[in-house]
Amino acid sequence: MENTFLLGTIDWVIILIYFVFVLGIGWALKKYMKDATAFLEAGRSLPAWVTGLAFISANLGALEVIGMAASGAKYGMMTVHFYWIGAIPAMIFLAIFMMPFYYGSKARSVPEYLKLRFDEKTRGFNAFAFAIMTVFSSGISMYALALLAQVILPLKIDWNILGLSIGEFDFYLVISAMIVLVYMVLGGLTSAIYNEVLQFFLIVIGFAPLVFIGLSDIGGWEGLKANLSENMLHTWKITGSPEDNLVGVEWFGVLMGLGFVLSFGYWCTNFLVVQRAMAAGSMSAARKTPLIGALPKMVLPALVIIPGMIALALSNMDLLDLPLKEGTMETDYDKVIPVLLLRYMPVGVLGLGLTALMASFMSGMAGNVSAFNTVFTYDIYQSYINPNQSDHHYLRVGRWTTVVGVLVSIMTAYVARSFNNVMDFLQLIFAFVNAPLFAAFLLGMFWKRTTGHAAFWGLIGGTIAAAFSHGLSLPAGASVGVKGGYFGVIHTYPSEMAQNWWTAIFAFSTALVITFVITMLTKRTKTDQELKGLVYSLTPRVQDDSRYWYQKPEFLAVIVAVIAIVLSIIYW
Amino acid sequence: MGLDIKIPIGLMFGILGVILTIHGIVTGGNTEMYEQSLGYNINLWSGLFMIAFGGFMLLTSTLVRKRPKK
Numbered sequence: 251m252e253n254t255f256l257l258g259t260i261d262w263v264i265i266l267i268y269f270v271f272v273l274g275i276g277w278a279l280k281k282y283m284k285d286a287t288a289f290l291e292a293g294r295s296l297p298a299w300v301t302g303l304a305f306i307s308a309n310l311g312a313l314e315v316i317g318m319a320a321s322g323a324k325y326g327m328m329t330v331h332f333y334w335i336g337a338i339p340a341m342i343f344l345a346i347f348m349m350p351f352y353y354g355s356k357a358r359s360v361p362e363y364l365k366l367r368f369d370e371k372t373r374g375f376n377a378f379a380f381a382i383m384t385v386f387s388s389g390i391s392m393y394a395l396a397l398l399a400q401v402i403l404p405l406k407i408d409w410n411i412l413g414l415s416i417g418e419f420d421f422y423l424v425i426s427a428m429i430v431l432v433y434m435v436l437g438g439l440t441s442a443i444y445n446e447v448l449q450f451f452l453i454v455i456g457f458a459p460l461v462f463i464g465l466s467d468i469g470g471w472e473g474l475k476a477n478l479s480e481n482m483l484h485t486w487k488i489t490g491s492p493e494d495n496l497v498g499v500e501w502f503g504v505l506m507g508l509g510f511v512l513s514f515g516y517w518c519t520n521f522l523v524v525q526r527a528m529a530a531g532s533m534s535a536a537r538k539t540p541l542i543g544a545l546p547k548m549v550l551p552a553l554v555i556i557p558g559m560i561a562l563a564l565s566n567m568d569l570l571d572l573p574l575k576e577g578t579m580e581t582d583y584d585k586v587i588p589v590l591l592l593r594y595m596p597v598g599v600l601g602l603g604l605t606a607l608m609a610s611f612m613s614g615m616a617g618n619v620s621a622f623n624t625v626f627t628y629d630i631y632q633s634y635i636n637p638n639q640s641d642h643h644y645l646r647v648g649r650w651t652t653v654v655g656v657l658v659s660i661m662t663a664y665v666a667r668s669f670n671n672v673m674d675f676l677q678l679i680f681a682f683v684n685a686p687l688f689a690a691f692l693l694g695m696f697w698k699r700t701t702g703h704a705a706f707w708g709l710i711g712g713t714i715a716a717a718f719s720h721g722l723s724l725p726a727g728a729s730v731g732v733k734g735g736y737f738g739v740i741h742t743y744p745s746e747m748a749q750n751w752w753t754a755i756f757a758f759s760t761a762l763v764i765t766f767v768i769t770m771l772t773k774r775t776k777t778d779q780e781l782k783g784l785v786y787s788l789t790p791r792v793q794d795d796s797r798y799w800y801q802k803p804e805f806l807a808v809i810v811a812v813i814a815i816v817l818s819i820i821y822w
Numbered sequence: 823m824g825l826d827i828k829i830p831i832g833l834m835f836g837i838l839g840v841i842l843t844i845h846g847i848v849t850g851g852n853t854e855m856y857e858q859s860l861g862y863n864i865n866l867w868s869g870l871f872m873i874a875f876g877g878f879m880l881l882t883s884t885l886v887r888k889r890p891k892k
Contacts, residue, residue: 260845264838271834278825300827444827451831455872459864466860596858598845598865602838 261601268605269429271448272612276433276441286644289438290624291358292529296440300447301535302542305526306550307446308617310453315554315610316394320583322551322558323572325496325747326482327821329558330551334485335509337547338814340517341540342807344527348518350792351695352528353536355783359528360521361629367694367784369702369775375709376687377629380521381622383680385655388618389662395611396423396663402588402604423663426608430616431656434623435649439529442613442620446526449609450546456599456606457553463594464560468567474556477563485821498726498744499751507751511758515688522621534794537803544810548817561586619655626651678720678732685754686712686761693765698785702775704768712761719756725749832879839872 283289321329357363361380365373399422409416433441468474481488481495488494489501499507517523517540527539564570570593573585591603627648632639689712690705721737725746730736734749743749782788796802846866849855856863 260841263841267834267837267841271830275825275827275830278830282824444825444830447827448831448834451835451875455835455868455875459859459868463859463862463864466862594859596849596855596864598842598849599859599868602842602868 258597258601260598261604264598264601265605265608268452268609272429272445272609273433275444275448276436279437279441279444282440283436283438283645285641286627286648287641288440289645289648290627292438292440292443294529295531296443296529296535298530298535298538298542300443301526301530301539303450303546304443304446304529305523305539305543306547307450307453307613308442308523308526310450310550310610310613314614315453315607316398316584316587318551318554319558319561319587322555323562323583323586324558326478326559326562327485327555328482328488328495328497329555330485330821331504331508333547333551334814334818335504336513337517338544338810339509340513341544341547342810343514344518344524345537345540345803346807347786348691348695349527349537349540350533350789351784351786352524353530353533354789354792358628359625360519360524361625363784364690364705365629365633367776367781368690368700368705372690372702372706372709373629374634375706377625377633379680379683381625381630383683384522384618384622384625385658386662386680388615388622388655389659390666391611391614391618392423392427392659393663393666395426395608395615396420398588398607398611399426419667423660426612426615427656427660430612430619431653434616434619434652434656438648438652439525439620439624442616443526443529445609445616446613449606449613452602452606452609454546454553456602457557459599460590460594460603461553461556461560464557464590467594468560468563474559474563477566478559482559482562485818487822492744492748496745497747499748503748503751503755507755511685511688511754512751514692515684515754515758519687519691520684521625522617525621525624532795533792534796534801534803537792537794538806541803541806541810545813548810548813557590558583558586561590615659619652619659622655623648623651626655681750681753682713682716682720682757683709685716685757689758689761689765693762693769694785696786697769698778698781698787699774700765700769701772703772704765707768708761708765711764712757715760716753716757719753720749723749723753826884828879828883829885832876832881832883834876835872836876836880839869839874839876842866842869843873845869 282293287293318329318332321332352360352363355363355366357366359377361373361377364376396419400418409421433445437444465471465474468477475483486501486504489499489504492498492500492503527536530536530539561570561572565572570589572581572583573589574580575582587607591600591607595603627644631647631651632644636643686709690708693700693708694705718737720734722735722739723741723743724730724735724739725733725743725748728734728746730739733746743752778788794802794804799805842865846863846869850863850866853861
């Protein structure tokens with residue numbers, strides 16, 4: 251393959267050392283895995299800086315690094331909306347208002363909170379949807395890793411084992427899956443979290459030289475600005491009307507769609523990230539988790555978005571040919587990071603950059619598997635299949651769930667490889683299920699009257715609304731099918747992002763209205779006493795045990811908010 | 823959890839840092855190789871930074887600092 255990197259021995263040594271440490275962490279944790287709580291909830295004992303870094307690192311895995319660099323090249327500075335407006339307000343809200351319920355209620359998962367607050371069917375719906383979603387996401391992550399490894403690691407494989415022909419793709423897929431499997435079975439959630447912290451530092455230290463050299467090459471920030479069009483250099487200034495920016499969304503869509511519905515829906519209700527905060531050692535640490543994560547989150551765009559912009563600027567200066575999708579004239583933006591690594595990194599740091607990339611994929615996989623474990627063991631197995639067993643029994647089930655989760659992920663990776671559309675379609679359905687979830691949480695946490703029936707039908711109704719809104723619209727240039735329009739096209743959006751954001755807004759609003767109306771029509775089933783610790787007005791305010799005022803979550807929240815606002819003004 | 827994550831992080835970045843630093847010193851005279859990174863000996867600098875970072879992690883870990891007794 252012509253894109254193959256020329257790896258030296260030293261690069262291989264770096265990659266191997268990383269694998270040794272990843273497995274070593276799992277092995278060192280094995281002796282602490284004595285009960286299900288230790289395995290599935292990290293014993294609720296981790297310090298805030300560890301859970302905080304894992305909180306953003308779990309999200310930094312998967313396709314985030316590649317995808318954000320691609321968006322940087324396509325849309326420019328507007329991509330930082332995914333960080334500043336699309337994450338920070340939600341993380342602050344989670345820390346200050348929602349964490350006291352999640353952590354204080356002693357729920358072991360997000361679905362379990364839904365059961366305590368609403369009823370069994372709401373929990374069941376969420377648990378099954380989430381469990382399926384996480385295995386598939388983990389499979390997609392593995393598929394992307396194997397694809398990338400196949401392109402960048404020069405190791406030709408053509409084996410025949412028991413009649414099966416094994417190529418590079420199979421080799422990398424199985425090796426990476428087995429590494430994740432081993433460290434997860436050994437050390438459970440703690441292992442996943444520790445490796446996410448390791449991965450976070452690897453990404454920062456591995457990509458920083460790339461950004462430094464790349465920026466120097468085009469003449470620094472000023473050089474970058476000089477070689478990109480004006481509408482790629484602003485965040486808010488260009489959102490006066492959809493025509494002014496490349497995404498095709500005006501400020502209201504950004505603020506409501508991304509900044510409110512999608513961002514709060516993801517950061518505040520997705521168990522993948524919330525689980526990290528719930529693993530913290532105290533209420534104070536749990537509340538500080540998203541805030542400590544928010545500090546590096548705000549500067550991550552420099553490492554993941556700027557490389558995309560550098561690649562585009564280089565291409566505008568005729569210094570770089572952007573890679574094309576195989577067999578087409580379309581630019582393959584997903585390859586900009588590997589292309590830049592190849593261009594600037596000599597043997598040595600090249601291995602480091604590649605290790606960082608692989609680490610991000612593996613931890614994306616592990617994050618999903620760890621969330622799947624907990625939800626499957628507690629919310630599906632213990633609730634519906636085999637309740638009232640000993641703790642030791644559930645520890646064993648947790649371990650086996652890891653094995654099954656990884657195996658199903660491998661299968662999913664092959665499905666993703668053979669039927670690309672099936673994956674797009676599944677991701678679409680998950681998006682439909684996710685969008686209305688925050689409506690149920692918002693009403694449930696702040697209005698004690700909200701009933702279980704209302705939440706359940708709100709979720710169903712919101713999901714259907716999302717499907718309709720998506721099915722009746724199409725992004726410009728796309729054809730009817732998985733991109734929308736399957737119920738007939740009555741509206742065309744300028745971009746897929748615009749379509750996603752507006753679909754989320756419709757789904758959320760529908761869920762909110764349905765939940766409100768049904769609540770008014772149904773009788774309350776939970777008494778004030780039962781809702782204590784689950785609803786804002788019935789829960790005593792948390793007394794933070796920090797010694798000094800500057801250690802309190804509220805103070806940290808103000809710092810985070812101020813930095814986010816200052817950054818938004820500077821890059822207006 | 824009984825394992826302080828700072829220990830593996832410190833060890834790993836320390837080892838990788840030493841490897842990159844030595845690699846940087848050995849290949850330092852090879853201007854052709856570093857043309858790619860605009861003449862910066864990026865291996866040496868990254869290596870030194872990683873040694874410093876790894877060292878900081880180890881120094882603040884429970885290996886060096888005694889754990890406060892509860």
